[in-house]
Amino acid sequence: MPGQELFQPNPPADPSQLPDDLLKYSVQLQTKGYLPADELKSLQMFRRAADYIAAAMIFLNNNVLLENKITHDDIKPRLLGHWGTCPGLSMVYAHVNRLIKKTGMEALYVVGPGHGAPAILSCLWLEDSMSVFMPEFTRDRAGLTKLISLFSAPGGFPSHINAATPGAIHEGGELGYALSVSFGAIMDNPDLVVACIVGDGEAETGPTAAAWHAYKYIDPAESGAVLPIVHVNGFKISERTIYGTMDNKEITALFTGYGYQVRIVEDLENIDDDLAVSMDWALGEIRKIQKAARSGKPIVKPRWPVLILRTPKGWSGPKSFHGELIEGSFHSHQVPLPGAKSSAEELTALQNWLGSYRPEELFTKDGVPVPEVLSVVPDSTELRLGQKKESYKAFTPLQTPDWQPLCAERGSQESCMKAVGRFLKEVVAANPKTFRIFSPDELVSNKLDAVLDDSGRNFQWDIASRGKGGRVIEILSEHTCQGMLQGYTLTGRTGLFPSYEAFLGIVHTMMVQYSKFTKMAFETTWRQDVGSLNYIETSTWARQEHNGFSHQNPSFIGAVLNLKPAFARVYLPPDANCFLSTVSHCLRAKNYVNLMVGSKQPTPVWLSPEEADKHCIAGASVWKFASTDEGVNPDVVLVGIGVEVTFEVIAAAALLRKLVPALRVRVVNVTDLMILAQSGSHPHSLSDEAFDALFTKDKPIHFNYHGYPLELKGLLFGRPGIDRVSIEGYREEGTTTSPFDMMLCNHTSRYDVAVAGLWGAAKSNPAVAAVAAQQAAYIQHLAQKDREYILQNGKDHDDCFDTPKFE
Numbered sequence: 001m002p003g004q005e006l007f008q009p010n011p012p013a014d015p016s017q018l019p020d021d022l023l024k025y026s027v028q029l030q031t032k033g034y035l036p037a038d039e040l041k042s043l044q045m046f047r048r049a050a051d052y053i054a055a056a057m058i059f060l061n062n063n064v065l066l067e068n069k070i071t072h073d074d075i076k077p078r079l080l081g082h083w084g085t086c087p088g089l090s091m092v093y094a095h096v097n098r099l100i101k102k103t104g105m106e107a108l109y110v111v112g113p114g115h116g117a118p119a120i121l122s123c124l125w126l127e128d129s130m131s132v133f134m135p136e137f138t139r140d141r142a143g144l145t146k147l148i149s150l151f152s153a154p155g156g157f158p159s160h161i162n163a164a165t166p167g168a169i170h171e172g173g174e175l176g177y178a179l180s181v182s183f184g185a186i187m188d189n190p191d192l193v194v195a196c197i198v199g200d201g202e203a204e205t206g207p208t209a210a211a212w213h214a215y216k217y218i219d220p221a222e223s224g225a226v227l228p229i230v231h232v233n234g235f236k237i238s239e240r241t242i243y244g245t246m247d248n249k250e251i252t253a254l255f256t257g258y259g260y261q262v263r264i265v266e267d268l269e270n271i272d273d274d275l276a277v278s279m280d281w282a283l284g285e286i287r288k289i290q291k292a293a294r295s296g297k298p299i300v301k302p303r304w305p306v307l308i309l310r311t312p313k314g315w316s317g318p319k320s321f322h323g324e325l326i327e328g329s330f331h332s333h334q335v336p337l338p339g340a341k342s343s344a345e346e347l348t349a350l351q352n353w354l355g356s357y358r359p360e361e362l363f364t365k366d367g368v369p370v371p372e373v374l375s376v377v378p379d380s381t382e383l384r385l386g387q388k389k390e391s392y393k394a395f396t397p398l399q400t401p402d403w404q405p406l407c408a409e410r411g412s413q414e415s416c417m418k419a420v421g422r423f424l425k426e427v428v429a430a431n432p433k434t435f436r437i438f439s440p441d442e443l444v445s446n447k448l449d450a451v452l453d454d455s456g457r458n459f460q461w462d463i464a465s466r467g468k469g470g471r472v473i474e475i476l477s478e479h480t481c482q483g484m485l486q487g488y489t490l491t492g493r494t495g496l497f498p499s500y501e502a503f504l505g506i507v508h509t510m511m512v513q514y515s516k517f518t519k520m521a522f523e524t525t526w527r528q529d530v531g532s533l534n535y536i537e538t539s540t541w542a543r544q545e546h547n548g549f550s551h552q553n554p555s556f557i558g559a560v561l562n563l564k565p566a567f568a569r570v571y572l573p574p575d576a577n578c579f580l581s582t583v584s585h586c587l588r589a590k591n592y593v594n595l596m597v598g599s600k601q602p603t604p605v606w607l608s609p610e611e612a613d614k615h616c617i618a619g620a621s622v623w624k625f626a627s628t629d630e631g632v633n634p635d636v637v638l639v640g641i642g643v644e645v646t647f648e649v650i651a652a653a654a655l656l657r658k659l660v661p662a663l664r665v666r667v668v669n670v671t672d673l674m675i676l677a678q679s680g681s682h683p684h685s686l687s688d689e690a691f692d693a694l695f696t697k698d699k700p701i702h703f704n705y706h707g708y709p710l711e712l713k714g715l716l717f718g719r720p721g722i723d724r725v726s727i728e729g730y731r732e733e734g735t736t737t738s739p740f741d742m743m744l745c746n747h748t749s750r751y752d753v754a755v756a757g758l759w760g761a762a763k764s765n766p767a768v769a770a771v772a773a774q775q776a777a778y779i780q781h782l783a784q785k786d787r788e789y790i791l792q793n794g795k796d797h798d799d800c801f802d803t804p805k806f807e
Contacts, residue, residue, distance in 0.1 A: 025256045027263040027305075042375040043094050043272045045362060050090035051316055051375045052146070055153035056117035058083060059350060064148045065141070065367060070351045075341040080152035080159050082115035082587060084333040087233045087315040089119035091680065095275050096195045096385065097127070099283060100378045106191045106224075108491075109385045112208075113199040113231070114161045114172020118434045120148065121157060121165065125494040126369055127377045129166045129386025133526040141367030163521035165403060166386035169490040174210050175199070180483025183214040185390070185491045186224035187484070188366030188433045190294075192390060193765060194226045194304050200243035201236035201250050207479035212258045214480055216305050216461035220293035222433075226284040228260075228306045229277075233313035235330040257594065259461075261285060261303045266310035276306050304622060310685030313565040318353050319348070327342050350547050355702040370426035376751060393528040393795060394492030396434045398587050401426040403580040404609040410577075411803070416598035417498075417538050419576040424496070427587065428455045428471045435587075438481040441474045446498050448540045468566040478568035485533065486514050494531035494587060500539040501597070502553035515563045515593050522567075522591060532592040536583070538600045541707070541730055542644035545742045552734040552742075557707040560595045561673070561715070565682040570673040571708055572597045574646045575605045577612035578671055585616070597706060599643040604699055604803045606650075606669075619684060620694060626653045626806065634666035635761035635768060637695050638753060641670045642706025645729075645738075645748050647801070649704050652753035654804035659775050662767035665757060667776045668694060673727060678718035688720060691707075698724065702758030705729035706751050708746040726756055744787055751783035 035043070056064055058081035063074045083276035090109060099105050100777055111120060124130050125147050139144045150156025161168050168180045173714035182196040202208055207629065216228065232251075234244030243251065248264050255262045267274040282305035289302040314332025319325075326336045362373055378384050406422050408414035419671040427435055428451060457472035460568050473484060479498065485495045488721075497504075512531060521527040543554035570594050573579040579598050586594040606623070607615055614620050624630035626649075638653060640646030646669055653667050670676065674684040679691070686694065695701050701724055704713050709729040716722055733745040755776050761771040790796060 025262060026248065026252045026505070027261055027281060029277045030264070031267055031274040031277050032270045034277045039098070040272055042372050043098060043276075045350070045370070045373045046094045046097075046126065047087075047091050048357045048635060049362040049369055050119060050122040050360050051087050052095070052354065052362065053122035053125065054086040055083060055317070055354060056148045057081065057118040057121065058335060059354075061149045061153070061338075062145075064145050065363060066354055067377060070354070072341055072347060075347070076153065077341065078152070079338055080231075080339065080342065081118055082113075082159065083317055083336055084121035084235070084313040084335050085113040085116040085231065087317075088233060088309060088311050089113065089116040089197060089270070090123055091275065091311070092195065092197060092229055092231075092309070093119070093123040093385065094376055095272075095279050097376050097378060097522045098276065100281055100383050100385075100618045101376065103283065104383065105193055105283065106383065106388070108169065108185060108192065108194045108388055108391060109167060110170050110178050110185070110194055110196045110204040111161055112172050112175065112197055115159060117157065117159055117161045117165065118151060120161055120168070121151065124166055124386040125468045126373065127384050127386060129384055132381070133166050133524070139368060143268060144363075150502060158185050159260050160419040162185065163517050163527060164524055167391050169391050169487060170515065171517050174509055175202040176205035176479065177211075177483045177486070177510060178202065179208055179211035179226070179546055180214055180480045181487035182226045182228075183211070183218065184484035184487025184489075186226055187488055188222060188493065189224045189390065189435060189491065190222060190290075192224035193283070194224070196226055198228055198230045200230065200232045200234065200241040203230060203243050204241065207477070207483065209485060209534060210475070210477035210750070213475070214241065214484065216259070217458055218477065219458060219460055219469055220290045220298065220302070221471050225290065225304065227286065230306065232308060232310045233315075234328070235313045235333060237333050238330050238764060246489050255306050255308075258307040259301065259303055259559075262306055262308060264308045264310065268311065271311070271646070277311070277404065281305070282307060288793030301461060302780040303688060306676050316356070318349055320351055377429055382629050390491045392526065393657045395529050395531060395590070396492055398427065398435060398494045398531070399430040400584050400660045401430055401585055402582045404613070406580060407577045407609040407612070408605045410605050410608045410611075412731060413803075414576040414605050415600055416576045416579040417447035417536075417600040418450070419580055419609050420536070420598075421448040423580055423583060424448065424451040425453055425455075431494075435471065435495070436488060436493070437472045437496045437498065438485045438488075439472060439498050440478050440481055440503070441476045442500055442539070443472060443474060443498065446500070446536075448498055476504060478506040479510065482510045486510075489531050489533055492530065494534070496534045496536065496587070498536040498538065500551065501537045501541065501556065502539075502544065502551045504535060504537055504556040505553060505559065508556065508559045511559065511593060512563065518591060519564050519567060529590040532586060532594045534586050535593075535595045537595060537597045540597065540599060540644070541734060542642070542706070542742055543599055543601050543739060545734070545739050549734045552705040552730070554597075554730050556595075557595065557597065557673075558711045560593055561711055563593060565674070565677070567592055568674070569594045569684075570597070571595065571671055572642045573616070573671050574640065574669050575607060575612070577605055577607055577609055578616055581612050581616040583777070597642065603643055603647060603801075615669070616671055618671050619675040620668060620670040622694065623650075623667045623669055625806075626650045626777050628657065628664040628666070631666035633664060634696060634699055635664045635765040636757045637668055637699055637701045638757050639668045639670060639695070639701060639703045641673065641703065641712075644743070645704040645706050648743055648748055649753050651750035651804045652757060652804055655750055655779070656749065656757055657806065659778070660758065660768055660771060663758065663761045664765070666696070667763070673715070676712070676715045691719060692807045697721070700763060701725045702753065702756040702760060703727045703729075704748050726760070728752060728756070737797045738790050740786065740800050741790050749783065750784075751779050754779050771774045
């Protein structure tokens with residue numbers, strides 16, 4: 001059958017022996033002479049101008065038009081930047097512009113090789129997008145001098161694409177995420193095409209490997225398209241790339257297997273013709289797929305286009321120096337002539353290199369690009385890549401339904417996630433085109449499945465669900481979920497990422513990179529608000545006793561705590577009603593990273609809707625029902641932070657009331673973790689006066705905390721009287737056991753809390769001190785008896801999690 005050679009059980013050991021027929025799966029097109037002469041000249045001149053500026057940005061602080069011979073004084077004191085990828089990036093930029101001008105295509109440009117900032121900045125300056133947002137970067141001599149001299153200099157542009165780069169929605173600092181971000185950006189943007197450059201170094205990463213499947217979650221009737229362009233220039237910083245060593249048959253086989261149509265762009269003598277015809281073909285294929293879907297006759301398993309662009313690394317730069325190959329090798333990756341500041345020989349080589357672009361043909365004496373260079377730039381400013389509103393001012397606030405009617409009755413038992421699932425179902429209904437859930441195949445397991453009642457999963461490769469426009473993306477790649485969420489959020493919409501607690505750490509560094517991007521975006525004068533990045537962390541260690549130690553890890557809390565305080569929020573709502581209040585708030589919030597931690601198992605509902613609302617607004621409160629005399633004049637303060645550990649605090653308070661009636665306890669619950677931070681260190685942190693009012697000025701405080709105790713110590717550091725605080729939390733102890741045994745293992749059980757409260761109260765209450773040793777021994781005896789029962793019976797006592805009663 002056709003194509004069966006792709007699946008030989010015993011392929012040849014030498015890849016070069018693969019059958020030539022494999023190449024029939026790549027698209028063959030006539031390229032030479034494709035472009036009219038004037039269009040070809042314009043593209044070539046734009047590329048020369050962009051490459052000249054990019055190279056000059058790395059080296060020069062003066063003499064930017066090369067009107068005089070370059071001197072050592074014209075060279076920057078520190079040479080920073082990455083040249084090798086720049087020629088390819090500027091070439092694709094020029095050709096995307098050509099396509100925009102020719103067809104009116106709406107496009108964004110996402111660049112995986114983020115170190116190629118010189119190429120992107122030069123193109124932005126040429127199309128006059130820089131001056132729109134930063135008026136000092138005028139498209140003339142003064143603006144060009146400022147652009148070139150300030151690159152990688154203090155107070156200027158960094159060597160990376162970042163949020164201060166117009167048109168950017170992805171930095172590319174940590175490789176692997178350009179593709180998934182691009183797919184997130186085109187969801188619910190039916191007219192948008194994202195040209196995504198995937199460097200052949202980035203293509204080696206696991207996140208990119210998974211993201212090649214992301215098109216299988218795109219409904220062409222409702223969303224736009226990604227045009228992936230794999231830039232194969234053969235080298236990373238000091239080694240060959242995997243893709244650079246693959247021949248066309250191997251690459252064709254790989255991407256055909258992924259489900260793409262492959263076009264190899266590699267005719268270096270006619271590269272502009274080759275790339276132009278390839279991009280025209282690719283857009284035609286995209287439109288064909290979209291037209292079929294939007295006419296109600298979608299193509300089953302459509303093959304989207306992918307371009308493989310083969311060019312030499314550092315193309316048009318120095319060919320060689322001191323006997324070493326530079327162009328087409330890893331020596332061009334960063335600064336090809338690093339000694340230009342002090343070496344006369346390297347300075348001469350730089351003069352020859354920059355002069356080879358013939359800048360006098362590209363710019364007037366006033367530094368203005370000549371008309372031939374600019375003729376490739378789209379006439380409509382709104383269509384220029386640096387000025388697309390989707391990249392900086394497209395935010396649409398969510399319409400959130402009233403959460404209080406969905407609340408459970410106080411005193412009942414309810415799963416936080418079940419309640420949230422019902423709420424999210426209504427959020428989807430109210431926001432059919434601006435809200436999505438990105439979940440690593442855990443939505444049902446995490447009890448959020450009510451959202452699927454009216455909205456299915458958007459898995460288009462599954463014919464049974466194809467074209468139904470579901471709001472849920474489920475793929476077992478946390479990296480792909482995170483990347484899609486970032487792209488969706490930065491282009492103006494709002495998303496949610498629910499996950500097993502233990503595995504959110506997989507996207508720790510992605511989340512940090514995103515937070516850095518949004519911090520820089522907030523500091524610009526022109527980027528507008530975006531929705532918050534919202535995480536729900538459930539299936540927590542406290543109820544992962546059935547899956548075992550591998551599923552017990554609350555470390556993502558610490559990852560968020562380490563972010564810039566202005567952008568980090570961590571919430572641990574104690575019950576379903578508080579969680580509803582919290583998730584409603586987070587979905588409306590802007591510019592933050594919101595982490596919400598909760599349980600999927602039924603637990604007591606402690607607060608009414610009205611009480612929950614007030615509690616969440618305050619961030620913490622005294623729970624009078626569990627306290628002695630409503631918390632007045634306590635001997636000790638017991639604090640719960642997290643669903644299960646708060647239950648243990650309340651159970652401990654009930655136990656102490658029974659065993660030690662003289663002990664006066666105040667029970668406090670904290671739902672907004674950030675209130676504990678040292679006064680003034682976080683926007684939500686309590687003043688010292690408010691902290692003392694809540695936790696008393698001098699009484700012992702015992703925290704029973706869901707996360708790692710060290711995190712809480714860091715938050716509390718600097719508070720007056722910190723020596724009176726004791727903390728228990730997750731101790732990295734666990735196995736496949738019972739829920740209550742997990743509490744015992746980590747010293748967060750009611751017995752551990754009660755003993756801590758007993759000894760704390762004994763410091764100031766003589767009546768408690770008189771019985772403390774005896775009662776502490778008895779409580780520890782109870783703990784041991786419970787542990788023995790669990791080991792003998794394989795389960796907890798049946799009444800272990802009954803709601804404590806206060807008589």
